[in-house]
Amino acid sequence: MTRILFWIALLVLIIAAIRSKLRGIVPPPGQESAARPAAREAETMIACAHCHVYFPESEAVKAGGREYCSPDHARLPPA
Template identity: 50%
Template structure:
């Protein structure tokens, strides 16, 4: 029983050392998320005049001075 304990402890130590020795992974670049280090790259958010949900300005439908989340909500106004 003692041998199993020491063997298990040795395996855990070896695994921990292996993980510690690996180089850090580089972060995966995504184009859908703004860069947190550059606030200027963030897209403006607007609020739908009908349902009050916030959405990116590039996805909004604008009718006059009002902004809507979809064509259906714009037609309801």
């Protein structure tokens, strides 16, 4: 009797191991599409006209046709 239980337990463990491996290889469809766009979109980096520090273009403060890293630097003259 114990031999039969041993083989049943071993079979269950093998099936569980195979299932967990298959889950690791094929990610769920929702997860994959959510992770890819963020990795693809690399934001353009621009240099501040005053301090020349690079920062994302979306955070730029525009003044006088130039981009600045902050409103404080927009008030200061370009270096």
